[in-house]
Amino acid sequence: MKKTVCFLLLFPFSLGFMQAQNPLLDSLIHHINDLSTKKASIQRDTNIILSLSLLTERSLNMGDSRNQFFLDSLQRFTKKTNWPKGLGLHERALGKQNDVKGNYTEALKHYTNAIQLLKKAGGDSFELAYAYVLAAFVLNNNGLTDKCLEILNEALPYANATKNKNNLCWIYDFLGDYNYYDSFGVRNYKKALFYYKEVEKNIPYTTSPTLKADNPHCLANVYMKLGDEKKANDYRDNALRIAKQYNNRVVIFATYADLADIYEQRKSYAKALEYRKASLEYAHKSGWKEMESRAENYIYQTYKHIGDYKNALKYYELHKTHEDSLGRFSVQKAYAELQAKYEAEKQQLRITDLEKEQLIQTRNFLIGLSILGVLLTGFIFWSNRKLKTKNQQLKTKNREIEEALLKGQTIERKRVASELHDNLNTKIAALRWRLEALDTSKYPEADQKIHAGLLQTLEDVYADVRLISHNLLPTELETQGLVAALQKLTEKLNVNAKTVFHLIANGITERLNPKIEYQLYSVALELVNNVLKHAQAQQVWISISQNDEIISLTVSDDGRGMSNIEKATGVGLRNISARVEALNGTWLIDSKPTTGTKVKIEVPV
Template sequence: MKKLLLILPLLLRICYAQLPAIDSLKQELMVVKRQPKGFATDTLQCNILTAVMKAYVDVDIDSASHYNQQLMALSEKPGLEKHLLYAYQYAGYLYQVRGDYHQSIRFHYKALPVAEKLGEYTRMAASYGWLAHAYTSLKEFDKAAKFCEQGLSLLRKHPDSYVQASILNVQGAIYRQQGKLKQALKVNMELYELARKDGHMWYEAQGLHAIGWVYKEMNDMPQALEYFGNALALARKTRSVDLEGSILLNISNLYFRQSKWKESLAYCNIALETARRVGNSSIEAEAFETLYKIFKQIKRPAEALRSYESFVQLKDSLSKEKTDHRIESLKAQYDNVQKTSELQKKQVELLDNQRTRNGLFIGIVSVLVIASVLFWNNSRLQAKNELINGQKALLEIAREELADVNKTLETRVEERTEELLVANLELLRKNNEIKEALFKGQTIERKRVAIELHDNLSSLLSAVNMTMQHIDPKNLSESEQSVYENVRYLVRNAYAEVRNISHNILPPELEKDGLVMTLASLVGKLNQNSPLQFSLMISDLDDRLPVEIEFNVYSIVFELINNVIKHAQASVVTISLRRTDSGVDIAVTDDGIGMAKSQEKRGVGLQNIQTRLESLGGTFTNSAPIGKGTRVAIEIPIETISFNGNPLNS
């Protein structure tokens, strides 16, 4: 665990180191664009565009998509089909990263016939793998499994370990999501061994990641954490931000399952920042969803609400992006119409200039021809203008639709926000009612047990003691007299112990006078009857705490005092209670033999304290101060929120 936490400060990306290389490639691209047009220039330009696109993928996905579109447009020329194939497949990959799986499927289907025409069978297998990946993300597992089998079948005739690793990765994910964990583990182990043998570091990291994921589903948390840690180290070496973000999210979810909220929150925040740096909306949305669940668990409703709103906005952004694409398409059609009209005007002017160079007769004929052409062109221009006006109307309608969508989205967010707030507050009220009812029940039961101990068992022991007093020890032998005295001593001790237990189960002064007075009374009694010296320090506890908190604090302090008396061999004990903005801090410090020598004896008592703290959401720290002795520090949260001006404790 400590080794894994040491990795966190090293996770800041070094993407800035890539920027000079990207700038250099962009300068080369500008130089090539100024060179004379031709096949060689186009080929060189395609190679540079590919390099820029790949360099941007871990820095800025939007920039990578921009250069991918340039590559796609340029490689549509004859002779550049291999570059077009690569552009289609890379476009599918970028849409996959963005979470737009339908667009990813569209581009890989466009890539398949190009790859088949070129005889690029390994590239065909790669597209089969990416199609399987997209359908897996859409939960269409039958289609995904079919494409995996097609890809692996093609690779048996045309082997390529890298493409095989990509398809095995998807196949393992299909088995895992279908709950076939043994098959998933077998495939992922095969993926890891293949990638490690052939030096595919990215898939080696992904193989470890996938194995850890399966162990997480098997609830084998130590194994899962070990594989995730190794995968994270390899992912950092490959500088794959997307893989790193996915691993961080899985580690966060692993700690979430174990109710380790601090660790889960830390890893989730790192995954969110990692996704934001490269614009990976898919991981970013998943991180916000995880943050919402964490904040809901640790009773931070405001932050849970903000995280949920961000998740909803990211989830709905895909439909907005499609609307933007539609508007851009209409604008491009409008620009094309304008360019066509300008070209026709220039052609008319050129025709007029050429005709006027001939003789007078030819000039008259030319004037008639030009008039006819102008009339014809005017008719066409009118039609074009009508088309332009229609396109403008469509553009305006699209803008109005977009405005309506935005308004609807805002309304939906407000409604969901209000629903979530009301639901959280209702849940908080219900929890408080349940806690109050449970505490009342426990209090009644403790009173009953205390009365039973005091009235029945104490009376019984008193009767035994009185009965024994009728025995004349003078009539007993020396050994019998010794036994007689031991029995009387044990009966007296048992009677005193029963009285102490019946009193401490539910001290009457705790309900009447409160925690501070009860602890002061307890410490006073201890200082009279015990060789240990007890001191009590109270800070900022002028007002009483909730009844269930006071009872649990008293029980915890009493248990810690018993541990010190029985095991610590101490002479001085200090008890401190402090009210903070968020709850209550408790500390019990002694100068005894220390934690290492007495921890085995203290096991049961500390487990009882830990059980109480789990029900209160508190934390427990056991440490050794400088010198000797033991210090136990406890923090119990008492969160207070308000609704319609009324305070609610949780």
């Protein structure tokens, strides 16, 4: 830090904060006032910035109306002192402010800046870990759970290195949530209990009031799922007591939402609605747009469940408005841009290093040539070795570029699939729901048939869009591999289908190259579509196998077969040919009219 500051009296803390509103915040304010009376020094000013940072972020967490004043004060102090660590803390506070307001793109940018500034300032483990945790949670709230887990893994060494276990507990808490909540698709309640218990074990070494209230709330949920209602009730009561003590509206909102779920499952709808409304009230009071959106979605689902469509529509529209304002897809785009920028900077550093290395080599060569000509032969030999190394580096770079291209394509497929599922399908569902809500009992019979036909058509469109969005990039293909994706595909195809699909998998014990998995899945999907459209088959067999060097995919059916003309002119078959060639593979069609069709693809591992 360049200099100490002597401008504390410009900020009337005692006048601005005369009314006690929250014990946690007021104790920090009194501490800052005490520091302001001390003689100006680097130690005093850095302590004021640290306290202001904590005060600002806690006020944002608690929805305190003074948070903007605290943030402005933090900005002035950090600007005057130009302390690198203080600048990082101010960026993190700006991220938290945008996070609370639902401006996720801006929040992610500020958190990323905070991480870079804190690293340059010496990498304070506690503050840096918290910046990582906040950035990770923004990514999770915007559908990038895998990236969230990656960043939390980066934060873990920093979190373990500090005596204050706040950040370690936040990481364990998220891992508990990941195994508990249905939206993640894991539902391993015993594993969730393990992580929540790890948080409970470390609570004595934390300072976060939110953690102290949130952990018993999480334990209450998981014990309820495990059938221990007494423990669940005890932990829930404790969570509410602590949350009300610290005026933590987010935890109160979440706890009331859980109680509403319990009463709704018991069909006590009046009590469920009572807690839904209380939950919504605290979500509004928290100031967190994410919590408000969730609360509106929960109460919409409850009203819909009990048949109160008027109120259901009201809260659905409020929820949709909030969701549209959060800009989740822009966060995914911003993250991709930040990641690309980071990779470009790393690449530039590599190029600079290579250039420096080349300059050193040239200088050494000239010095060696001027001293001893006999070293020329040795230098040429050395240069050849370096050239081979450079060639190997170029091959590695080319492979990295191919992986980056596949990764970019995967991100785009995810985005399109998400747009179809979350945007278009939501609107189709809303339209279908509105049509279902119409009273058609007084309609003429012909109009009732038209109405029924419209509902069926919307149902078909909804199913088609959902299938398309899933098949663009199935979750199973990305997380579990080709065999799991094909298994899921056959299960879906066998639901109410006239054609029965069978899957045979042999020899594949490990994940394949992502490019091979995606291309083979696309080929299988193309062949399945051809069977459904043209083959008139009753039985279809999909076989996938692997030996040491070859992966084989075979799709055969007992349908009407194909003529030579169909083999030559089919657009789908041309698509298959292009995909197989891209993998340096071969393929063969064995088909005659009335004898069925067999397509075999072989690609090198």
